[in-house]
Amino acid sequence: MIPADTAALVKTIGPRVAHCTATENLRGIEAFGLLSADALARKTGRAAETITLRDSRQRLISPDLTARLNHQRPILYGLNAANHIVEGHTAQSWAAQLDRRIFFWPERRGKAFMASVQRDVPISVIWLDTLALVDACADHLWLSPINSGNLTQGGAHAVRGDWLYVSVAAGLEAFRENRRSRGLKRTRDTVVELSLTCPLPADKLKELRFDS
Numbered sequence: 001m002i003p004a005d006t007a008a009l010v011k012t013i014g015p016r017v018a019h020c021t022a023t024e025n026l027r028g029i030e031a032f033g034l035l036s037a038d039a040l041a042r043k044t045g046r047a048a049e050t051i052t053l054r055d056s057r058q059r060l061i062s063p064d065l066t067a068r069l070n071h072q073r074p075i076l077y078g079l080n081a082a083n084h085i086v087e088g089h090t091a092q093s094w095a096a097q098l099d100r101r102i103f104f105w106p107e108r109r110g111k112a113f114m115a116s117v118q119r120d121v122p123i124s125v126i127w128l129d130t131l132a133l134v135d136a137c138a139d140h141l142w143l144s145p146i147n148s149g150n151l152t153q154g155g156a157h158a159v160r161g162d163w164l165y166v167s168v169a170a171g172l173e174a175f176r177e178n179r180r181s182r183g184l185k186r187t188r189d190t191v192v193e194l195s196l197t198c199p200l201p202a203d204k205l206k207e208l209r210f211d212s
C-alpha cells in the first residue's frame with residue numbers, strides 16, 4: 001500500500017537513497033539483485049546463525065555467488081548495551097534480525113556510512129530512486145530514526161526493539177511520532193535509515209536505479 005503522504009516522505013528523505021556494498025559484490029548483485037545477509041548465507045550453504053555477531057567482513061562463497069558481508073562490530077563492541085537496552089532481544093537475536101534486512105541511507109547519511117566502510121574494503125554505492133522504491137516496496141520498506149545496528153557511543157543509550165522500525169505504509173506521521181508517543185523523545189523523528197525485508201530481484205533493481 002502506497003502511503004498518502006508519499007510526496008512529503010520523499011521530500012524528507014531526498015530524491016535518492018544509497019545502498020553501500022563491497023565492490024566485489026557487484027557481480028552477484030547484477031545476477032541476483034539485492035539480498036539480505038541472511039539470504040546470502042542460505043544461498044551459499046551457510047546456516048544463518050553462523051554469521052551473526054561477526055567480527056570481520058566474512059566472505060561467503062558458492063559455485064555461482066561470492067559475497068562480502070559487513071562486520072557487526074558496532075554490536076560486538078556495544079555488547080553490554082545490546083544485551084540490556086534492546087527490548088525483546090539479546091545481542092544475538094538483534095544481530096540476526098539486522099541480517100534479514102537490506103539497508104539504505106538518505107544521501108547525506110549514505111556518504112557518511114560509505115566513508116566509514118571504505119576504510120578497510122573497496123566499496124561501491126548503488127543509488128536508488130526514492131519514489132520508485134517506495135512505490136514498489138512500501139509494504140516491506142521500513143524507516144528508522146537511528147542507525148539500528150550501532151550500539152556504541154551514543155547508540156549505546158538509544159532504546160530500541162522491533163517497534164523502532166515503522167513501515168513506510170504506515171505513513172510519515174506515524175514514523176515521526178513513534179518514539180515521542182513512547183515517551184522516549186520530546187521532538188519528532190527524522191529518517192536516518194531505511195531497510196527492506198524482502199529481496200530486490202535484479203530486474204526490479206535495474207528499474208529503481210538512480211545513478212546519474
